[in-house]
Amino acid sequence: FLASSPTVSPGKVAFQEADFFTFSVEDDQRFDLIYDYTFFVAIPPTRRADWGRQMNTLVKPGGFLITLIYPLNPKRDDGPPFFVEKSHYIDVLGESNWERVIEKVPENSIESHFGYEFLVVWKKL
Numbered sequence: 001f002l003a004s005s006p007t008v009s010p011g012k013v014a015f016q017e018a019d020f021f022t023f024s025v026e027d028d029q030r031f032d033l034i035y036d037y038t039f040f041v042a043i044p045p046t047r048r049a050d051w052g053r054q055m056n057t058l059v060k061p062g063g064f065l066i067t068l069i070y071p072l073n074p075k076r077d078d079g080p081p082f083f084v085e086k087s088h089y090i091d092v093l094g095e096s097n098w099e100r101v102i103e104k105v106p107e108n109s110i111e112s113h114f115g116y117e118f119l120v121v122w123k124k125l
Contacts, residue, residue: 021050023058030060037068040089041081052092059124065098068106070117086118098122 016023020039025031040051059065067089075083086103102121109117 021047021054023054025058027060031058031063032060033064033066034059035066035068038070038081040067041070041079041084043080043082045082045088048088048092052089052094055093056097056124061124063124064101065093065122065124067120067122068117069120070113072116072118086120089120089122093122097125099125 034055036055040048043051055065069084069086069089071081072084077083099122100120101123102119104119106113106117106119
């Protein structure tokens with residue numbers, strides 16, 4: 001899907017290591033794509049709104065956010081990982097800011113994750 005998207009330019013990849021919550025970039029340096037694999041569930045639920053604000057800031061319009069939502073079950077009060085549902089992402093990203101372009105159970109995963117994860121690809125509007 002992403003390879004066929006006209007908004008993804010091949011050949012330019014950058015990895016950043018920084019404090020996510022304080023990291024900032026100029027508008028013309030915002031990201032085409034951010035991949036969140038279990039970061040959201042590792043932060044305390046009280047910081048999730050901060051995560052949503054930061055994703056809205058860092059992903060440029062037309063860019064993508066890939067979220068691998070894990071673990072979906074069982075509900076638990078301790079963590080990390082903290083309990084998560086798909087709706088938790090919508091709550092903090094803002095439904096009017098993003099379009100869900102892919103929602104599915106991953107086809108390839110490790111055996112212990114089957115039934116406990118879900119993939120959502122979001123396009124920033």
